[in-house]
Amino acid sequence: MVKLTLIARVTDGLPLAEGLEDGRDLQDAEFYKQQVKALFKNLSRGQNEASRMSIETGPYVFHYIIEGRVCYLTMCDRSYPKKLAFQYLEDLKNEFERVNGAQIETAARPYAFIKFDTFIQKTKKLYQDTRTQRNIAKLNDELYEVHQIMTRNVQEVLGVGEKLDQVSQMSSRLTSESRVYADKARDLNRQALIRKWAPVAIVIGVVILLFWVKGKIW
């Protein structure tokens, strides 16, 4: 079952089209859309990613292909055959390039090709049911090979950037904590000093006081 479909430009992560009514029966569609956006951002940073990839997230899998600087991404159930998902994306890609190929680079506003959503909608319906004759035929088609496509976890993919953040966070935490440590050490030192000499000082003080009182009274 195809859940979400998004098409974006790789160079700057600008969304170009999205499936209509996407995520209607999905509880946390927003969460996954956020992940997809993060993913696009990662891609636009120019990290050299494979042009075909599957990324696992929760109970779902993102499949995407990058072609002609456009990323076609869909989210499916884990149980949904990978082969079908990629064929679905291929279909989208072919049509999208045919219709909008020339304008992809010049698109300036988000969802410039939102009209494409009707096609997405239509195509999605064809792939909805894995048991239709058509889809079974596609599944059995040996020409389309998807085994080499790498599968990674979404945390891994999105984590690349996060790791750097973590390191810097850790180092800053280190500095601040070491400062705290120094402060505390100084404090302890002082306390030790006080503990050491306080009784003596008190005794002396009392004695002096006594002497003084004595002098006064007498």
Added chain:
Amino acid sequence: MKPMGTENPGRPNFPARSAATPFAPASQTSMPFLSSGPVVGSEASAFRPTPPTAPQTSMAFLSSGPGVGSEASGFRPSPPARSYGPSVPPPPPSYVPPVGGSFQRFPTPQFPSTAQGPPTRGPPVGQSVLSPPMQPPVGQVQSPPVSLRPQQLSSVPMGSPPQSVNFPPSSVNVPQAPLDSSFSAPRQTLHPSFPPLESSYPAARTTLQPSFPGYPSRQSNAVLQAPSVQSPFPAHQGGYAPAPPAPSSPFLAHQGGYVPPPPVAAPLGLHSREQMQYPGSGPPIGTIQGLAEDFNSLSLGSIPGSIDPGLDSKALPRPLDGDVEPNSFAEMYPMNCNSRYLRLTTFGIPSSQSLISRWQLPLGAVVCPLAEAPDGEEVPIVNFAPTGIIRCRRCRTYVNPYVTFTDGGRKWRCNICALLNDVSGDYFAHLDASGRRIDLDQRPELTKGSVEFVAPTEYMVRPPMPPLYFFLIDVSLSAVRSGMVEIVAQTIRSCLDELPGFPRTQIGFITFDSTIHFYNMKSSLTQPQMMVVSDLDDIFVPLPDDLLVNLSESRSVVETFLDSLPSMFQDNVNLESAFGPALKAAFMVMSQLGGKLLIFQNTLPSLGVGRLRLRGDDLRVYGTDKEHALRIPEDPFYKQMAADFTKYQIGVNIYAFSDKYTDIASLGTLAKYTGGQVYYYPSFQSAIHKERLRHELARDLTRETAWEAVMRIRCGKGVRFTSYHGNFMLRSTDLLALPAVDCDKAFAMQMSLEETLLTTQTVYFQVALLYTSSSGERRIRVHTAAAPVVTDLGEMYRHADTGAIVSLFCRLAIEKTLSHKLEDARNSVQSRIVKALREYRNLYAVQHRLGGRMIYPESLKFLPLYGLALCKSTPLRGGYADAQLDERCAAGYTMMALPVKGLLKLLYPSLIRIDEYLTKGSAQVDEFKNIFKRLPLAAESLDSRGLYIYDDGFRFVIWFGRMLSPDIAMNLLGVDFAGDLTRVSLCEQDSEMSRKLMGLLKKFRESDPSYYQLCHLVRQGEQPREGFFLLTNLVEDQIGGTNGYADWILQIHRQVQQTA
């Protein structure tokens, strides 16, 4: 004064001015002198040699001088004015136009000083200049010049005379920039010693002198003062008559109107005021003596309509030219958005709470963000693609023409919160010598008051939705019988091609009687499949997809459906209406996408949730405290549904057709909170009403609509919008949620001051509407406007905008009917008008023998009439019998959303005599305007030999006089012209006259396409139709215990005087 003092030092140019010195002595001498030529001479001489000074004084004179309409006019366009621009702190370089600049400049000194008593001050000047004898009474007292100044000052913290004397030198600079000769000229002409160099104007001046011996000296003292007291002066000036500097432009505009330069005025050199005073029907002007007095009373900018019982009702002001927009708005701030988008109730924002409370009228704005622009004035679209939209970091204001760029173009200062923002690299442009960006002409957002930004992804919570139309159609017996279903189906079918948003447009249908019928319109089907759900308690949607389909794909199925719809239910005998459950079903189908839901309702909902019962037929409820409950929804179901609809971006339009009670009050709630509107066709019959339904439904379907919109209006620090009135849902304190909005919707809002005193000179307003266009683009439409802060009540009144005020009044009154009796609502309108006029009267009552006169500001001359019309309008009129409850509520919902122009037309419709035009034959289209003169809405205007057309924007009534020649009637109506006019519908006959009439109607209709004006024919004396259609709507007449116009004015006048 204080601020001025502080400000002056800051200004580099004044110390430099050697002029300062010549001045100081002059002013000192003025103190004792009071009189004489010598002073004048000396002062003048001081001036003469130092060219730079001359301009200064001239300025002073300008501002202080009473005269100066014409001067002002000369002043405005003159280059020096422009040169202020840069020197002024607030007005940004973008203030290209001179007017703006000059305006900005002046208020600075004025306002702070005026804080108190402008009125008292005002008169003295006029008087002192005018006629010596007048001075004492005013308290200006013994030594005019001296006392004048201290007094003014004393009012201000600055206070004491000595200080004031010291002050002049410093304040001399006030007119900072060097003014050119055109400026100094008038001033020079003041002194007889210097031969007037200038044109006709000075000539007038000089002639003045002989007639008033004291004048020159006085004049001189005025001049002397001017520099010193500068600030108070212009301010009070502004107070009672359009002071040259500040309101120069508006004033001029006014002048244009009734410019009769009265010969009397000329010698006085006081054109401006004179002209101001005498509107079309000038009151009698006496002799010179009398004139002086008249002048005083008139100088208030008021029109004394002599209101004695024998008053000439023809002299009463009537808006026969339609809505006159205050054009001062546009002229003073040429970069403001057009007034069709935003209108303020007064174009002078009060500086303090006390002013607001004295103003009495509502303070606010009427916004119509999507108003239709004429060709060539479309709102430019700006795409900030790489940079992102430029907004203020703190207050989120969008970049607009009033922001100022500083620091070589690297920073910009927000005009609303004054925060200094960085200019991002992509947006950077150098500034030229005058501080303007060099790329200004390529940046519409920096030159135009209205722009549209293309919204980046941050402004989207989801991809732009497709336009979606969902129809919920009542197919019960009465709906089918009335022919409504058929017309609706036909109209929708004919509009399929024009629905916006091809090829994404989605469409869907549900019909209902006692059951709910869904239609599967999957594109692969040849015929729609109908599914009936009869379980009303537990609504479910029988099919997950295909109830809402893409129009371009399922086109043929949709067409088949619409073709067969009327016949499908032809024999339906079901009387029930399961409206509530059907509404829920529609909601379930639409909630994924949002869109527009059009409801066609013909019977009172009788089954399932949201069933309603008959109300409002109990006569006894009227006049009691329970009366208002009839006008609010009884069942919370509707409000709850409306809230859900808004949340899911669904806008609802209600079409109600019943001849019986259908509880529009409840149904209308759905439209009210979703930004929709209510169309009401009482006792719909397809034969009569089909054109109207067809036209209005077609317009609803095809007009440009903004989807999933939110609107916010921002304003400068210290001002805050407190309440909003119209059809929308408030999402947070100031965010209006508008699931679907279009050009026919306006919203009104009231504002208040957050701080007790405004210190800025200008307040900026910015309306931002974020929406998805039908083409699937997310856009932000931004309208920016600036308005000056004034410290004087008279100023506020003068810049009042009757249209906006009436619009706000109307919304407030209708809202009041929802919680109070009708009578209370009417009284509140009346009492506010009375209070405002009383306040205005008090402002000037001190030294005028107003006697039986009623005074009101020029800008509000139509307010009483509109107030009267409002009290007689459908939602507010009379009691139980005067309007049906449904009609009342429907009109109320309509008026809540109506833009200003439409509302004014509805309140004061046009009445035009057309028989001459029809018979004469040769009239050309360009004579149109001349022939069709709007007549006062009184029965007297109707001549029984004439043929009249009455047009309130919602319908035409053609009135046939009793003595109208039968030829005309026959030509227009065909052979059965003598028959019953209810049966006759106007159609084109085979005659020249008929064709002309139809052409005329067409022309009228085209001028206001938002509603279709159905034509009703009425013959004189034919009751009750005549009364119903026309006579009750002649607002100036006395009908059934309501006031006529003259009585109303008298009544208001009496009330004004009661405590005045």
